[in-house]
Amino acid sequence: MRSKIVAGNWKMNKNLAETEVLLAELTAKLPDTKAEVMVAPTFVNLAAAVDKLKSSTIEVIAQNMHFAESGAYTGEISANMLLGIGIDTVIIGHSERRAYFGETDEILSKKVAAALANNMRVMFCFGEELEDRKSENHFKVVESQLKNALFSLDASSWSKIILAYEPVWAIGTGETASPEQAQEMHAFIRNTITNAYDSGIANNVSILYGGSVKPNNAVEIFSKPDVDGGLIGGAALVADDFIAIIKAIS
Numbered sequence: 001m002r003s004k005i006v007a008g009n010w011k012m013n014k015n016l017a018e019t020e021v022l023l024a025e026l027t028a029k030l031p032d033t034k035a036e037v038m039v040a041p042t043f044v045n046l047a048a049a050v051d052k053l054k055s056s057t058i059e060v061i062a063q064n065m066h067f068a069e070s071g072a073y074t075g076e077i078s079a080n081m082l083l084g085i086g087i088d089t090v091i092i093g094h095s096e097r098r099a100y101f102g103e104t105d106e107i108l109s110k111k112v113a114a115a116l117a118n119n120m121r122v123m124f125c126f127g128e129e130l131e132d133r134k135s136e137n138h139f140k141v142v143e144s145q146l147k148n149a150l151f152s153l154d155a156s157s158w159s160k161i162i163l164a165y166e167p168v169w170a171i172g173t174g175e176t177a178s179p180e181q182a183q184e185m186h187a188f189i190r191n192t193i194t195n196a197y198d199s200g201i202a203n204n205v206s207i208l209y210g211g212s213v214k215p216n217n218a219v220e221i222f223s224k225p226d227v228d229g230g231l232i233g234g235a236a237l238v239a240d241d242f243i244a245i246i247k248a249i250s
């Protein structure tokens, strides 16, 4: 069901002690909000985060998982392991996984299938590179990322999908897509899903924007009708900034 979501992707930041400090600050300052609030610490700190947040409404989610159930995949983590510590939402397809770890659309579609087979929610990330936007191929690229990883899914699986549009040129760069650019792309995404499935599915999926969302731009970005919240990187590492971004959800 479409809902407002603010998720913090901590990437490879914060050791255990730092994780506990940030979570304590977040729980102490968390405002009343209609947004679902999520944090994605590193794998080694997930269990501690789940424990620390057991009486909080903040959900702990994972940054990644492998598609296999188990086996000889040194260094990897399965859906079953995440579920075993109480985590049932996973980020799949982040541009850093695509760029630095060779995750192709084919691998990502296997990961999505594995997460759904385990009844997990998937926060699926995608977005164009700067070159794609400069050459005006951004709509085509986004359409193909969605099609290759998601459009073979059954209609019923879409209740478990959250989308996060993250233009690669806006991630960690301080350069944000303008609220108009975000709205234009989010509307295109809904339209693309309507064409592949139907408007019911398109209108029920939450589409988050990610890429240099900060306290000073969140209100304007979140005010756009097809933007249902944000996937936050750098600003999620500072409690006051993340709280201010949560407050920007109306």
Ligand SMILES: O=C[C@H](O)COP(=O)(O)O
Pocket: 009, 094, 166, 170, 171, 172, 173, 174, 210, 211, 212, 213, 231, 232, 233, 234, 235
């Ligand atoms: O997952 C989060 C995104 O990569 C955005 O990161 P950022 O807010 O640091 O640009």
